[in-house]
Amino acid sequence: MFKVLVSDPISDVGLKSLIEDPMVDLTIQTGLEKEQLLNIIGNFDALLVRSQTKVTAEVINAGKNLKVIGRAGVGVDNIDLDAATDRGILVINAPDGNTISTAEHAFAMLISMARNIPQAHGKLKHGVWDRKNFTGVELNKKVLGVVGVGRIGAEVAKRAKAFNMDILGFDPFMSQERAEQLGITLASVEQIFEKADFVTFHTPLTKETKYMLDKPQFAKMKKGVRIVNCARGGIVNEEALYDAIKEGIVAGAALDVFEEEPAVGNPLLELPQLVATPHLGASTEEAQLNVAIDVAEEVANVLHGKGFKNAVNLAILPEEDFAELKPYLKLGQKLGSLAAQISTGRIEKLEITYAGNIADLKCEPLSRYIIRGLLSYHLADDVNYINAYKAAKSKHVEIVESKTHTSKGFANLVSISVKTANEYIQVAGSLLNGYGAKIVNINGYTVDANPVGNLLLAQHTDKPGIIGIVGTMLGEADINIATMQVGRKVAGGDAVMVLGVDKRIPEDVVKKLEAVSGINSIFNVDLQN
Numbered sequence: 001m002f003k004v005l006v007s008d009p010i011s012d013v014g015l016k017s018l019i020e021d022p023m024v025d026l027t028i029q030t031g032l033e034k035e036q037l038l039n040i041i042g043n044f045d046a047l048l049v050r051s052q053t054k055v056t057a058e059v060i061n062a063g064k065n066l067k068v069i070g071r072a073g074v075g076v077d078n079i080d081l082d083a084a085t086d087r088g089i090l091v092i093n094a095p096d097g098n099t100i101s102t103a104e105h106a107f108a109m110l111i112s113m114a115r116n117i118p119q120a121h122g123k124l125k126h127g128v129w130d131r132k133n134f135t136g137v138e139l140n141k142k143v144l145g146v147v148g149v150g151r152i153g154a155e156v157a158k159r160a161k162a163f164n165m166d167i168l169g170f171d172p173f174m175s176q177e178r179a180e181q182l183g184i185t186l187a188s189v190e191q192i193f194e195k196a197d198f199v200t201f202h203t204p205l206t207k208e209t210k211y212m213l214d215k216p217q218f219a220k221m222k223k224g225v226r227i228v229n230c231a232r233g234g235i236v237n238e239e240a241l242y243d244a245i246k247e248g249i250v251a252g253a254a255l256d257v258f259e260e261e262p263a264v265g266n267p268l269l270e271l272p273q274l275v276a277t278p279h280l281g282a283s284t285e286e287a288q289l290n291v292a293i294d295v296a297e298e299v300a301n302v303l304h305g306k307g308f309k310n311a312v313n314l315a316i317l318p319e320e321d322f323a324e325l326k327p328y329l330k331l332g333q334k335l336g337s338l339a340a341q342i343s344t345g346r347i348e349k350l351e352i353t354y355a356g357n358i359a360d361l362k363c364e365p366l367s368r369y370i371i372r373g374l375l376s377y378h379l380a381d382d383v384n385y386i387n388a389y390k391a392a393k394s395k396h397v398e399i400v401e402s403k404t405h406t407s408k409g410f411a412n413l414v415s416i417s418v419k420t421a422n423e424y425i426q427v428a429g430s431l432l433n434g435y436g437a438k439i440v441n442i443n444g445y446t447v448d449a450n451p452v453g454n455l456l457l458a459q460h461t462d463k464p465g466i467i468g469i470v471g472t473m474l475g476e477a478d479i480n481i482a483t484m485q486v487g488r489k490v491a492g493g494d495a496v497m498v499l500g501v502d503k504r505i506p507e508d509v510v511k512k513l514e515a516v517s518g519i520n521s522i523f524n525v526d527l528q529n
């Protein structure tokens with residue numbers, strides 16, 4: 001018998017496949033305190049949660065028999081994925097079932113904010129007939145900025161179209177064709193922030209999206225802008241939002257998600273301009289049924305050793321398939337991530353070339369790591385080793401792989417080229433005997449950089465003094481340079497500088513570096529994971 005614990009409220013109709021499975025012994029015990037969960041988790045083969053149960057490393061390590069953790073929903077931020085992967089426990093989610101409900105919720109928040117419905121309702125319930133303080137605004141002909149046009153963002157855009165809104169959208173994977181299909185005008189995030197009357201966020205919380213709407217962005221927004229966040233707390237900086245509301249830049253904000261949840265006591269809740277719900281985006285009968293069905297079926301499949309679709313971590317790598325490739329996997333992932341971080345525009349195509357002795361190996365698993373590195377910069381945990389090709393296909397990224405024995409003097413060389421709507425980026429890496437993994441080429445410039453930690457990459461004119469200026473500016477910002485590499489094609493032409501730095505460079509320092517005469521571009525690259 002497989003023992004399965006459901007520790008958050010999950011639709012019991014949706015759990016039918018597990019309830020009726022003669023091989024499954026199902027326990028539903030919600031609202032457990034941490035100690036109670038720690039005491040019982042060791043008895044179970046599978047754990048099913050929503051977002052309330054915090055599946056920490058401690059819980060995972062106490063789950064001696066755990067084989068699979070199922071998340072009835074999209075975000076897996078309440079599950080310690082690294083700890084699960086270390087223990088060989090598969091984590092699966094249910095990414096599709098709550099799309100419509102969340103899009104409808106975001107739209108409901110947008111309308112109720114525009115017309116002050118919650119505030120007026122509150123007053124009337126307390127016996128006050130106040131008509132003069134609740135004049136709202138129409139949606140008709142207003143500019144709506146949709147940041148993140150994936151499953152939910154696209155559904156929100158469709159609804160906004162029906163309200164005759166002009167929609168600006170940004171998503172690193174949205175093509176012109178897809179934008180036209182949805183009636184969206186493609187725009188940069190900066191353009192959205194400058195032009196929109198309403199901005200709604202539908203991205204995951206990643207290093208790139210954390211605080212993407214912060215004080216400097218608020219300063220450039222239209223006075224009277226209204227903000228919706230039904231994606232994840234932390235995409236909008238709450239402190240900056242509070243100030244922007246107080247300063248009259250933001251006329252209203254509608255939040256379903258918060259940096260700290262439960263958000264009881266959050267200062268934003270004191271502001272009359274704020275409309276808030278306690279993370280209810282997916283809380284409909286339909287969504288909860290859908291995600292419960294999906295996750296229950298997937299968990300049963302895992303327990304019975306059958307196929308499954310939505311694995312979030314890499315717990316079940318068939319290592320024997322690629323023992324010889326293993327040393328290259330991290331390098332591949334880092335090369336993909338580097339290319340994502342130094343490219344701009346929608347990623348259209350990824351070309352991978354395996355050269356030298358690696359060309360004799362079956363490289364598909366390595367390609368999966370490269371794709372994951374490239375796409376996870378924007379898609380976070382939605383892309384993994386297992387679904388890498390599928391994720392690329394769903395985002396219309398063409399993958400081309402080739403092999404050659406000509407490897408430019410290296411015993412082995414992994415080169416990747418990324419074609420975006422704006423440019424063509426090339427990076428290459430190699431496993432050097434005795435030195436480990438190295439980045440050996442960036443956009444045609446020979447370099448010798450370790451693919452780890454924080455890197456500063458500067459493309460600049462090869463002239464005296466530039467390196468000194470960069471060094472001084474970093475020194476003044478108390479940033480230690482650990483390694484330094486400069487690559488150039490001809491003296492006095494263009495060059496690339498790659499600095500390994502001990503901590504991430506703050507954005508204001510990056511801005512100052514960008515302004516240095518002779519520096520053409522700066523990238524603050526994070527290769528820690």
Ligand SMILES: NC(=O)c1ccc[n+]([C@@H]2O[C@H](COP(=O)([O-])OP(=O)(O)OC[C@H]3O[C@@H](n4cnc5c(N)ncnc54)[C@H](O)[C@@H]3O)[C@@H](O)[C@H]2O)c1
Nearest residue numbers: 075102148149150151152171202203204230231281282378
């Ligand atoms: N409030 C809720 O209850 C609730 C319910 C479901 C989902 N969510 C959250 O909503 C978010 C979106 O879910 P989804 O199902 O649409 O995911 P999705 O993966 O289909 O879409 C997310 C999109 O964001 C894009 N993106 C990533 N980085 C970006 C950036 N810097 N700028 C612009 N776009 C960027 C991705 O390319 C992707 O297309 C997730 O964070 C999810 O956890 C919240």
Ligand SMILES: O=C(O)CC[C@@H](O)C(=O)O
Nearest residue numbers: 050051073074075282283
């Ligand atoms: O379980 C919930 O209600 C939260 C759902 C949502 O945040 C998700 O990421 O799917």
